[in-house]
Amino acid sequence: MGKPNWSDSKLLIVTRIVIAPMMVAGTALGYFVPAPGIYLILAFDIVFAGAFAPLTFGLFWKKANMPAAIASLLVGSALRLYFFFTMPEEWAGLDTMIPPVVSFILFIAVALATQSKYPGKARHDVRDYVPPEEDVIAGEDLKHFKGGDEGMPGGQNSNTSDPDEDIESKNAM
Helix, strand or coil: CCCCCCCHHHHHHHHHHHHHHHHHHHHHHHHHCCCHHHHHHHHHHHHHHHHHHHHHHHHHCCCCCHHHHHHHHHHHHHHHHHHHHHCCHHHCCHHHHHHHHHHHHHHHHHHHHCCCCCCCCCCCCHHHCCCCHHHHHHCCCCCCCCCCCCCCCCCCCCCCCCHHHHHHHHHHC
8 A cells, every 4th residue: 555564563562552452341341241152152253244255255256355355354343243232132143144244245345446456366276276186195286286377486386396306496596
């Protein structure tokens, strides 16, 4: 986005500052409403509502991008937390099922709206490659895989078949 990444020390300081109010809020909630089983379910639901769409689309949709993942994660998680406190008891279950659907819809909308500035990353389509059983047993399941025009980053050079020979050729450069 044009801004430099945070250094590790700055990220650590921000994390330490943010963790204190989160710990106080969690302790207060647990003290005033003691229901650890419900909080365990809520924690799972928040992760499910926020992270399921970005993980699924990030793996299987070539137009998935960073703004869509961030928006989907934040809105899905926040909506599930909001429903925990506001949804009537008669509608139990909907508070778990509505946020992931909203998160999926939001992910698609944001990804399509931001394609010009944040195009999806080129993938190597490993998910489409099914190696022969002999290669899997031998531990060489990606030996014959070539993804797109450039091959796997950090993988073997396509001109060599011996991994040691490839490492030696890289060290010679």
